[in-house]
Amino acid sequence: MAPQSLHLTLANLLIPVAILTFAAGFFPYKPFMPGLATFEELRWDDKWDWQRRGTPERKFDRLVFMVVDALRSDFVYGNGSGMEFTQSLIRDGAALPFTAHATSPTITMPRVKAITTGSIPSFLDVILNFAESDTTSTLAAQDTWLAQLRAQDGGKGRLVMYGDDTWLKLFPGFFERQDGTSSFFVSDFTEVDNNVTRHVPGELLNTDWNAMIMHYLGLDHIGHKTGPLGPNMIPKQVEMDSIVRDIYTAIENEEHLENTLFVLAGDHGMNEGGNHGGSAPGETSPALVFMSPKLKKITEFTDRTSPAEPKGEFEYYKKVEQSDIAPTLAGLLGFPVPRNNLGVFIEEFLFLWDDASDRIQLLLRNAEQVKKIVEATYPNLYFGYDRKDFKTDCGQSLSDGEKLACKWSGVVDIMGTFATIHPRLRISQLYWFLRAAQETMSTTASNYDVSKLVLGTSIAFAAFSLAFFSLNRTRPFSFTGIFFTLTLLLYGVLMFASSYVEEEQNFWYWMTSAWFFYLFMQASREAWQSWFIFHPAIVLLFLHRITRRWNQTGQKFAGAPDIVHSSLFRGSSSVVLWSLIGACYMDITMRLARHVARSVAGKDDPPGKDGKVEETNEGERLMGMMAVFPLGATAFVFKLAFTVNDAPELTRGIAHGMLYWAASLELVGLARMVFGGIALVTGWMVLYEWRASRARMSSEQGNGNLAVSLFDLFTLFLITQTKAENIPLYLIFRMQTFLLSFLDLSPTAISLTSLLLGQTTFFALGNSNAISSIDLSNSYNGVSGYNVLAVGALLFASNWAGPIYWSLVGVLLLGSHGRKQRHIATGELDARDWVAVEREHLIKLAEREKEGAERRQDPGAWRQHVGLLTLFISGATVAVMLACTVLRQHLFIWTVFSPKYLFAMAWGVGHHLGVDVLLGGCLWWLGTW
């Protein structure tokens, strides 16, 4: 192998190694302590006589845990809330309200983990959230309050669960009775909730369960669709309130529910756009209400005004951590605090116990359990029971671990003293330690494995250097090369600016505009067009301007007007949208028909003897059309049927009969038909071209038509994976591809263009570097049941559709595949003056034809293309890694930089290796047939 190819191969092999090494250091796998916690013997028994007195009496023996997805604090507590009954309970003192701070990432699965284990889930749970079936992410083996409740009273605990099937995946086999709902269609506001509610009256009469868990999804769906102020929001809150009323009334009236604790909680909130995943105040502030008539005992002196005014943004009443739920339930229901808990027993509930020694015991058990985790984290520090010099201030000069050790020694000191002191002092000392431990252990800053971070970055840098040395050194001063370097350099710098990570689309839009204008300037050197505003490069710029207006993305301008949300596509004018979508499907079907017609005719458009290109005749074209029309039509019907279910507001202008018919179709089967059809045509085309290439003389060269056919087939797949409102963009992409083939681009310029447009369209399709922008709706197309590989691939294709498209276009432009070969005999051209212009034009065409065909057979051209793309991706990865390493103590590390790293992983492994190298390499190789 040539040293250059060797360098390039090595660079590409190093990229995944670097990414994984860095990830291992950046998202450390938190070892959790296995097994269930039990009540252990406590220290200072001689003094408190805990063994004889036993554990504090449990105050409740049943639990109704009602989760309302995305129940932001103001939906319950605010002035405009529809939850009047809940508010009246707060006023009566039968309900104790909190704002439960949810840490980022604010998506359901990590939040459920936090609520049930009391731990702070690692960021890797985000990935596992999308690969839910992964067994390592289930909580079956972990200590949770569900496991504790099941184990209570000698293993006689019974649980029932209705609602979001995330719980069923996390707790397989835990529930006596269950009915899972999935949030497959976000447009479903009612069915998902009715499927939960219908079980409630019956279960309230059953006496066999210890805990009933409900998880309502409708409110979250409404948020995603119409935002927190949408017209369905208040009715939904009223509906949720009526369920609260039913359950609370039953607790008041039914004897067997007498000692039932009723908890209403949101798993996370939502931002102004109704989405979640990040760490805006709205997203991290769900409501948390504990309800029971017994609570009146402790609410006498608490704040009972309702509706209330928020203190900060969405901060109503007292703010607690979401992880505090687990130890609080443990105390109230009388089971040991789950082992991995970092939560703190909520102080208000202490007063349910009259005896101070019970209160102290509850907190001490909480503290002993948390101390074990702290001890495991700081094995070199002393967390024993020997009394040391007691310091009253655990000052600033100490490290985080030393501060905790100091505070623990304060606990040991005050617990062990025989002096008569007010119990209040002991309780404050325990809280002092617990809260400090919670804060320190939640900020994982101490957990980075810096050596792995450095190692990963170094490997990525090695890949970058190798990619650099794999490149052909061309002229020392090429403007395109400068532009490429500038792009990489600026991108690297911007990765350190949190706002540019959030608003990355602006960088790519800005760079691409400049690039197209440069192409215009460059083209003006050769020929001046009298109508320069119709110059291909200017039209490209114009189309680019439409593309960037299509979807507003990022954080700062997310709500700004864009084409997708304009009235152009909504309501009755959705006909416009569907005409464009239809045109797009029509275009792709016709292109496929041409390919099939060519294969039916058995012609590889070789030049006839007279130099004329033979065209397929009408009959063959008709056959081609007949062969692919069912595929195109099925794909279109699938998109329509999917959209009727997923985004009905986009189909309102369509005839009702048709919609009714489309809505009744079976989506999984339709999607499979589309994918199967694509596979079938692919197989046919490959077979045909393989035979054609074998039939050709060795001296003759193919036209690369197979690459074009496969590209069109792949485009149909990508369109199937794209949301309806984004499909018209493919018409723009098609036009841009066409215009680019007009411009006389150098190979480097082609690589750069495909790179720029790939990044641009990633964001223009509505993605951003926020987890909340990941679109899940198309990742289950044709999949029934659960298949990690299929769902992962579909998820990637639906979110990276634009970059994949442009990566493949880059390959086609580079080899000018499928370009009509005219085989102009330049020697025979008329040399007289008056045709000079025409002659020059033809000579140029002939040159370009030859150039493209030669490049197609030249592995060096392909290597250079991949080399440039590898150089960019490894450089970009180095920049992101450096930013994450340097800024690891930054305030936004978990909200901006970590998500960016997850995206960088997908770009590096999924897009670069999977698409640019593998898929593009296949296309390139098949194009040489």
Add this chain to the structure above:
Amino acid sequence: MATVVQEPARPRVPSAPIDILNTDLAKLYTHIHPVLLLSVYAFKFNSIVENPVTALSETLVAVGILQVVFSAICLPPTGGSATPLGDKRKPGEKKKGAPSPVASAVNGTVIPAFLALVLAIIAGIPILGVLLVLFGAPISTHWEHTALCAAHISFLTAIPLTYVHGVDGSTWREIVSLELPIDEVYGCLIGTMLGAWLGAVPIPLDWDREWQKWPITIVTGAYIGFAVGKSVGGTLLKGKTVLFG
């Protein structure tokens, strides 16, 4: 599609860089001018941030006057009179009562300068406005802002350029394709355009400052780019051409 007018393969006459007029006043004022422009802009900056439309319009008038004055004082006018007016007179004409200095100044410099101003308004503003929108300027709102931004860029670049090069199509092709040798005037164009382009960088940052509003950073970038381009184009890079590859 547009018709492609092929340039006949004529021998390229390399355009010469423009020199500042060889008068003391021109040599002095060409250094004062950018300082003056930037001072005016800096002086108005706070009110531009507060009230962009009004303040940018006011500044525009001042900038227009300054640019016209600069062109008239420092630059050689376009047209057949590539040389300063004084040399154009034929010996025979001289006796027929030479035109008064005022009249010759009006004919030779004031009128071209005025025409340059008119062209900058009627052609420069629409073209640059469209270009700004293509580069991402808001399209459904902020019409006045974008127009004023285009006007400022147009005044900074088009007035001196039209004054020296006129409306000759092939020269403008050379200007667009960066083939003209760099001089003070052409440096202004490149500097202003690059400055305006780079001026977009601070907009997305989360500093929440008033001056991040459209189009203040763009105009500011244009002014700074103008000053830099003018001084670099007139000294370091004079006579060089931008290389393409």
